[in-house]
Amino acid sequence: MAEALVSGLLSEDTLGPDEIIVSDIDDQRLEALSRSFGVETTTDNRRAAELGKYILLAVKPQNIDQAVKSLGAPLTGDKAIISIAAGITTSRIRDLLGQDLPIVRVMPNTPALVNAGVSAVALPEGMDKEKKEFIQKLMSAAGVVVYVDEDDIDAVTALSGSGPAYFLQFVLELKKAGVDAGLSEETAAVLARQTFIGSAALLEQTGKTEGELIKAVASPGGTTEAALSAFSEMGLSDIVRKAVDAGLARAKALAKT
Ligand SMILES: NC(=O)c1ccc[n+]([C@@H]2O[C@H](COP(=O)([O-])OP(=O)(O)OC[C@H]3O[C@@H](n4cnc5c(N)ncnc54)[C@H](OP(=O)(O)O)[C@@H]3O)[C@@H](O)[C@H]2O)c1
Structure with missing residues (x-):
């Protein structure tokens, strides 16, 4: 999913390769991503989180605890977290993080791989205009975007996710x-x-x-x-x-x- 998003962002010119840093625990995956997209890579999640303004969590739900803890909060600067992990609530991510950052929950689907996905986005209350616009651009790179309340994300998962x-x-x-x-x-x-x-x-x-x-x-x-x-x-x-x-x-x- 992360690869699909990076590919979409670059092909739509939403972001340049120098504006994306990809962190993964797997060196071979990183080498392949660096070769394909020319993006910076690291195995240090904390470093990626410190450098990035928008932190996209794209690990399997069972790896989310470890991934969020490895961000090493408190993070400094004006940041937002975006999670595509199925079934993981924003309140759980906030608890794991131990820091009150804006958290966006997104449910994409696999046609994102060919820029023909549909993503349902649940924005946190009070998010500023600049961040909302960025999220819209980010997820548009994967296809169509709709907005829902976080309570509806499970229904979205059962409809368009699956x-x-x-x-x-x-x-x-x-x-x-x-x-x-x-x-x-x-x-x-x-x-x-x-x-x-x-x-x-x-x-x-x-x-x-x-x-x-x-x-x-x-x-x-x-x-x-x-x-x-x-x-x-x-x-x-x-x-x-x-x-x-x-x-x-x-x-x-x-x-x-
Ligand atoms: N596929 C779908 O249809 C779909 C639809 C909507 C939402 N989602 C959500 O999208 C998320 C990603 O799914 P995916 O299918 O793209 O998963 P994936 O292919 O397993 O990608 C996750 C990547 O994160 C790496 N990783 C695991 N733990 C990490 C950690 N602590 N720090 C850094 N990297 C770590 C994994 O490495 P290893 O492989 O070495 O573990 C893997 O390369 C899931 O939460 C899923 O619920 C998927």
Whole structure:
């Protein structure tokens, strides 16, 4: 995720390589990042935190305690922390840090890797305009940005954080159904994948709603309508709602650990 953000920031010219310092515990990762992006690297989290104005925490949730403690607060200067760690609240980060800095919580998703992500951002109360503008620019480098209350971040995790896997699972299932209907694996794969990509492009480029685009394919009494009726009879709405609920319950449980 951090690599995707750095790549986006540089390709959009939001920041130059000399304005980014990357810290990681893995020397080999750092060498690769330095080679690819020309950014300064270090294994000393405290040094990166001292040098940076915006400190982006992009470690796995289980490594967050160690990473925040290694920042060695109190930090001096006008700084803000941005965390993308799933399930980690800003109050937990504040407790770990032991210093009252503005903390922004962000939930991005993997299409950020190709600048086509969506990030939900929860800003702390009273953050100044300059920092808000920077956060907007930072996350825009990964795609679309929406603003939510921190209480809604678990729902965001269950929708757009995990969401790429839901759609991709559907593509997999469609491919399998195509093979069962007699197509070769290769043909079914191209058809399922390109139908998914093309439908997303229609949604993005025509400005039409999902409902309007469905109507354009599903003529009365036709094949699409027959398949959509089968979805409905099998309770697709229920299946999706239950899946998102399961993700939400898991996000809430992780937040408590
Ligand atoms: N992937 C997603 O779809 C997604 C979506 C939204 C949010 N997120 C959140 O994004 C965060 C990062 O996820 P990711 O998939 O990018 O993780 P990742 O690939 O494991 O990247 C984290 C990096 O941080 C390093 N690291 C671990 N502990 C450290 C420490 N104490 N100090 C400095 N560096 C440390 C790791 O090194 P080692 O590999 O050597 O441990 C690794 O290179 C997670 O909290 C996740 O919840 C992910």
